[in-house]
Amino acid sequence: MRALALNFTSTHQTENPRGFSEVGEDKQLLIAIVVARFFILSYKIYLYSLLRISSSPADMF
Known part of the structure; x- marks a missing residue:
């Protein structure tokens, strides 16, 4: 069973699943x-x- 799990993980792409x-x-920087x-x-x-x-002129008077 363990060999089957290892085989499954090695055949499937896990880092970049959607391409x-x-x-x-x-x-990135x-x-x-x-x-x-x-x-x-x-x-x-x-700002x-x-x-x-x-500071529009109308406010100053």
Whole structure:
């Protein structure tokens, strides 16, 4: 029975079951940097728009 279990595990793909391509560490790092930069830029644009709204000339008088 143990030999059958070993044979079953050796013939079935367990790491990449659906055929997705493996992504290397360099590509993972690049993706993480791009995503982080996107969120930082989006946050800066959001803050800038809040500052422009709060300091409009109509509020000063």
